[in-house]
Amino acid sequence: MQEQNLEYAGFWVRLVATAIDTVLVMLVTMPMLIYVYGWDYFDVEKSRTVEGPADVLIGWVLPAIAVIAFWMQKQATPGKMALSLRILDAETGNKPSLGQFVGRYFGYLVAMLPLFLGLLWIAFDKRKQGWHDKLAGTVVVKSKTPVRFGS
DSSP states (O other), rough: GGGGGGGGHHHHHHHHHHHHHHHHHHHHHHHHHHHHHHHHOOOOOTTSSSHHHHHHIIIIIHHHHHHHHHHHSSSSOOOHHHHTTEEEEETTSSSSHHHHHHHHHHHHHHHHHHHHHHGGGTTTTTTTOOHHHHHTTEEEEEEESSSOOOO
């Protein structure tokens, strides 16, 4: 891969992309959770780790499917698209495989467990890779051409 032609996306721009994605996921999932469980779902005193099967489906499974589907179609989530970022295979610079995307998604768990150290790693790594990127063999770069919803 031609490293000199790539501009790796750093910690702060990726954090903003994640914030955008988090807001979008909440805008979709929260109304569904309120519909199923009511406003008591957000009551801290009554809350449990998992409220029921709909909680798992709406709060965990659907977002995972949506993120991986966006990655497969656009090599980016809406937050990354808004900031013209794209996920590439770290070795070839091509589109990563489905296996890499699935591994990258679950790699976030590994990256977050030790006090988010695997995500903070992005700020110090020469290729701006978090542990999830390293595990999946991916990099996030600033795209020369904007990533669009319709194309």
